[in-house]
Amino acid sequence: MQLRETEFPRLIIAALRGGSGKTIVSIGIIAALRGRGHSVAPFKKGPDYIDAGWLALAAGRPCYNLDTFLLDADSIRRSFCFHAPSFDVALIEGNRGLYDGIDLDGATSTAELAKLLRAPVVMCVDCTKTTRTMAAVISGCVQFDPDASIRGVILNRVAGSRHESILRRSIEHYSGVPVIGAVPKLGRQIFPERHMGLVPTPEHGWAADSIQSIARIAAQHIDLEALMRLAQAAPAVDTVCEKPALDQPKGRATTVEPPAARIGILKDSAFQFYYPENIEALQAAGAEIVFISPLREDTLPDVDALYIGGGFPETHAQELAANTGFSRRMRELVEGGFPVYAECGGLMYLGEELVLEGKSFPMAGVLPLSFGLFKRPQGHGYTVVTVEGENPYYPVGAEVRGHEFHYSRVLRWSGSESDFVFKMQRGVGIHGDRDGLVHKNVLATYTHIHALGNPGWASALVRNAVAYRSRRSC
Secondary structure (H helix, E strand, O other): OOOEEEOOOEEEEEEOOOOOOHHHHHHHHHHHHHHOOOOEEEEEEOOOOHHHHHHHHHHOOOOEEEOOOOOOHHHHHHHHHHHOOOOOEEEEEOOOOOOOOOOOOOOOOHHHHHHHHOOOEEEEEEOOOOOOHHHHHHHHHHHHOHHHOEEEEEEEEEOOHHHHHHHHHHHHHHHOOOEEEEEEOOOOOOOOEEOOEEOOHHHOOOHHHHHHHHHHHHHHHEOHHHHHHHHHOOOOEEEOOOOOOOOOOOOOOOOOOOOOEEEEEEOOOOEEEOOHHHHHHHHHOOEEEEEEOOOOOOOOOOOOEEEEOEEOHHHHHHHHHHOHHHHHHHHHHHHOOOOEEEEOHHHHHHOOEEEEOOEEEEOOOOOOEEEEEOOOOOEEEEEEEEEOOOOOOOOOOOEEEEEEEEOEEEEEEOOOHHHEEEEEEEOOOOEOOEEEEEEOOEEEEOOEOOHHHOOOHHHHHHHHHHHHHHHHHO
């Protein structure tokens, strides 16, 4: 493996904490740069679908996630250096605070990603009710880890010109970091929020208008030329600039040739949480992808397997419950060995019912589970599971890394303990310390996985689809 020194403009938008406005600022910067004719490659640090969807919409191209818990360093560098160099600039939105991570060393932090990719950091700071103190905060961030390369500051939620002036002079004088933008408090809510983030773009009918509004604000209040100079000053990265290995299980290679099978993916405003690499990995393993919507179609089309990602089935519970033809066909196929892999919202849909404010909405009825929704997260964060039982998609003994974020939990379960094949080492799961519910060729879990961090997942789903197709044709 020969490393290659690669130079291309890039930067990371970071913050002191979650809720500082870095997502909206990042969307505005991307859209404003695009409006000036620049091509932007968007990336999101951390396990996130919603912010990534907005960044992708602003850039007009897919947003790839870079996560130092789910992926190893080589996979991150390969993915980034494959997708970024052909664009004028790569912009990575960080997550949480710059140095926040899951351990004392901050191994999963935005700062560590910045160092891995040698990317300049621009801090987006919420300046509400603070002035000179922010200079001390920025100075502390610079000194905490000089290798994190903080090169600029964008002031957010500034109260007025006097507020901006004090902040700008204080930060530049005491920390030596230039202020390259000052975004005022927005007079109205441009981007609606749900739970702990923005509403997903497929549910937001005026998403394009929102992006254009924040693009105008970014162009007016942020020095885009200064941002580009910072990005262009990024040092070279030593890496292999080849397409990342999307699905190569250790010890064996994928042998099928496309199109080996047709895999359906539920994709609409109810089911929308998919990493681009997961879909690309299925294609690389030999699948023809067919997008399906139970909100628009009354039955399943002719496919050999199904992948159901996460989303918000609760916001479409009535429509999903009403589509009895789709759910009936799903049950019939599953009993005949139809392969299904489901995550989070997909797990909820495969259950018997979804209870919202005391009202029951029948779901697909594939699994003997009843779900309810709650005001607080019932599972939130990274997961680590050990595969302890036989199943169609993972070898026994394997460790699977992923993440969960759900406000639902099981109200009633009438299955057997042996139906669960995952033991939770980290995270909440479905029941007790168990996750990964198996029924025939169905595996449903609260854990979301990233294909680059779980080689072999996609080829396993394709193999099951090919076997199902063969049985049908006999």
